Amino acid sequence: MVENMRRVRTFGLLGTGVIGGGWAARALHFGIDVIAADVKPEMEDWIRGAVANAESALARLTSAPLPPKGTLTFTTDLGEMARRADFIQENIPEQLELKRRVLAEASRHAPAEVVIASSTSGLMPTDLQRDMQFPQRFLVAHPFNPVYLLPLVELVGGRDTSPRTLDAAQAFYTYIGMHPLRVRSEVPGHLTDRLQEALWREILHLVNDGVATTGELDDAIVYGPGLRWAAMGTNLIYHLAGGETGMRHMLRQFGPCLKWPWTRLEAPELTEQLIDRMVEGTQAQAAGRSIRELERLRDDYLVAIQQVLRQFDIGAGSTLRAVEERLYADSAASLQVAGEEAATAGQPLKTLETEVRPEWIDRNGRMAEGRCLQVFGDAADALFRLAGMNGVDRSAGGAFFAVESHVLHHAPAGALESIFVTTQVLGVDGNGVHLFHTLKRRSDGRVLATGEQHYEYASAAQGAAAPMHTAVRAKLDGIRAAHAKLRAPAQAGRHVVFPGK
Ligand SMILES: NC(=O)c1ccc[n+]([C@@H]2O[C@H](COP(=O)([O-])OP(=O)(O)OC[C@H]3O[C@@H](n4cnc5c(N)ncnc54)[C@H](O)[C@@H]3O)[C@@H](O)[C@H]2O)c1
Structure with missing residues (x-):
């Protein structure tokens, strides 16, 4: 700050x-x-x-x-x-x-x-x-x-x-x-509202002149430019529209239209007739759905779009990635001091503290199985950070990937229960780490699930298993040596045993 x-x-x-x-x-x-x-x-x-x-x-x-x-x-x-x-x-x-x-x-x-x-x-x-x-x-x-x-x-x-x-x-x-x-210098409407108002002014004209309804004008955005705008703005999109020579060609081809011009600068008078057309048009579009219902629909697709954009590391997806990176780093840092002490004292490391989010609950009212793996994955991530790995630096240093996991479910967890994970390092070799996680409920210390995982280090460049960074290896070896004093977990090395077979 x-x-x-x-x-x-x-x-x-x-x-x-x-x-x-x-x-x-x-x-x-x-x-x-x-x-x-x-x-x-x-x-x-x-x-x-x-x-x-x-x-x-x-x-x-x-x-x-x-x-x-x-x-x-x-x-x-x-x-x-x-x-x-x-x-x-x-x-x-x-x-x-x-x-x-x-x-x-x-x-x-x-x-x-x-x-x-x-x-x-x-x-x-x-x-x-x-x-x-x-x-x-x-x-x-x-x-x-x-x-x-x-x-x-x-x-x-x-x-x-x-x-x-x-x-x-x-x-x-x-x-x-x-x-x-x-924004470099103050102007009325800042940047975005000036852009939005230019579009809105034209909408009001087209509705006023009876050229289109509010629904048709929204379709004109939603099925076309709107999809592009979530990740590339008008300028970059027009650069693409110019073909190989980009914006220069685009300006040569479409620049003359600006003189005609297609659009108007002054908004139309907000007459009673225009107001009625705008209100009736949007009511028809809402088709009986309340503002609350439409807000929920809007919120749901805004979440989904940002998650998709995150995969492309573009626009709002990059913002989401950045804040997630910070959240993982903060979570690991808050466990770091306790983790260092536990590592040297030969205790399993507390690698995650969180609560069971309502959306993790399955239709039987329990934390879904897949969420246990997600929590163990986050716990492993925190351990690797403690060992010096930095998630953002993957291009330089590679990353750990889970190659095998085995989860035992002991007791169900309910929504909003506080939970934590401890992690024991069972083995380390040139490019692999063998981990054992225990997921517990905070209120009574009850074990809810255990998980055993094999992680392999892979280089970002080749995408294949590679020797881990020597400093990371040294840190993991240190934790492994301290954990060697602990009793091996009874559930380690298990596979699925179906009774009667
Ligand atoms: N609505 C939008 O989409 C939007 C988007 C971005 C920015 N804004 C800006 O945000 C601001 C608020 O807009 P809004 O849509 O939330 O308005 P709103 O009418 O929903 O809320 C305004 C609130 O301010 C309260 N208020 C009035 N005088 C007050 C006072 N003296 N002290 C404390 N509270 C007082 C009112 O009781 C009311 O709850 C505006 O400047 C608006 O331009 C709005």
Whole structure:
């Protein structure tokens, strides 16, 4: 974190509507406490409901080990929120005078090193920070709905914003899984809303002129450009459209159309007739589905798309990969000190602490078998990190791959139960490691499952088994030597024995 700016443990929200609720869900999910302030006391129920609604999609976004969820506190006292928060995000209605007044008030309560950001869709930071105390700690941080699933946040500094504020904000938003986009200079609407508005203006014209319905115009995006946009923006896509000579050819071929021009700059008048057409059109598209139902559908496909993009390490998929990498590293680091001590004392290493996520439960109400393997895989990953492997550095150093696994199920686990895994190193040779994991329930120490695994090290370049890095080998040998003092697990070396055969 940037010098003098606070480490963010408590995220303060000013205004808890659609956007405030989205921020709360995202921050809590990544283990940050939230104190939310709104003038209306009834917003407490609303924000708690919004956080609960976001949970099912968020929980499916990643299986990386998450820290314990943050806690949510609600207040109608802006001053209390501002005094307790380490970072404040304002999300009140889009009115310059109101925002200016409320931001100035918050700035009188919040210590100077607390960053204050505004979610404004289009107001300029210089205008917003005018009456604030310590305006250098203010910036615009414009998110997108649903804030808990879309990683983009546009960061815009005003005339008085210090570069350190932008750096601190960038670090915080990255920590909670976002993609901060630094906007070079303030312009009304920042970047994305200018692009969105250009498209929307044209939609309003086409509907107004009776050229197309709202549904047909959405089809014009959804079946074509929309699919491309999830990973490549208009510019890179047009570069491809120009063939071998790329953008230069594209501009030569389609550039002249810009003079005709196809589109208009002024929006049409919002007449009653146009408003009716827009409302009736979108109601027909909704086809009787409630806003909640449509939100759930949207959230589900947003999760699935990001998981697909992760495989290509592109766009929002790269952001997801990066935050997962950080989560695995944090989880391994939190076990590192205890792990070092246990290794030298000849104890099995505690390699994973987590809880049984609701989506791991099968239709019989128990943690599904495959999830045991997933948990053992994460435990092995933590062990390899402890031994010096860095998951991001695979291209340079190769990685460990499971070649054989055997799982014994002892007792079922239920949703939200706290569990942990200990790992014993049974053997190490030139390119292989023999591991034994024990999965236990935290509340009573009961063994839920055990797993025996053989991992092989393979070089990234050749993709074939290869000798592991000498430092990693030395560390694993050290743990193996300490673990040699332990009793060999009774279940080790088993295969499936079917009674009566
Ligand atoms: N809705 C979107 O898609 C979207 C996307 C990005 C950014 N934004 C921006 O986020 C901000 C909030 O938008 P929203 O859609 O969440 O609005 P909203 O109307 O849903 O929520 C605003 C909340 O602010 C509260 N409020 C009003 N005055 C207050 C005060 N003085 N102190 C504390 N709370 C106060 C209201 O009670 C309400 O709960 C706006 O600046 C908007 O431009 C909205």
